[in-house]
Amino acid sequence: MNWCGSWGARGGRPALLTARAAVLVAVLAMGLAAGACSGGDDEVGGADTVGGLAVSDGWVRAAPAAGNSAAYMIIRNDGPAPDRLLAALTPAAARVEIHRTEMEGGVARMVHQAEGLEVPAGSTVALEPGGLHVMLMDLVADLEDGQTLLLTLQFEQAGVMTLELPVRRSDAAYMDMGSG
């Protein structure tokens, strides 16, 4: 049993109201401590895994300090039950939300996915430019091409997974930045 993945089960459904801030701090601390988990035993075929979930092809858009950025990845649920990405956090940004970019009358609009992001059993959910993304707001430092960013994902069933994502320059992701 891998304690990285077992945290979610012990904590139940943690990211709720009054306990939310404290839990997120705990998740961050655990996520950082668990950094080795994502690159060690849990890495299978280039994907990071926790429970029945596998995350691959992750990257983050380069952006300047105090600005916004977005993280992208492929989440695959090989388990028998649906799961849900509830929250994410990184030491590199003051605030992190799950967003979906939608086109409305030719204008890109970002919609906060307050209920999180469902990953149905036996399916793959793609976070990619112009669609779903993990929004990183108020960056505490420049995110430069070639750097690595730690991103902790909190799933309802599978628990917590910390990814090391490469930072890349990209023009394709501009509509996910919320810059008018």
Ligand SMILES: [Cu+2]
């Ligand atoms: Cu966004």
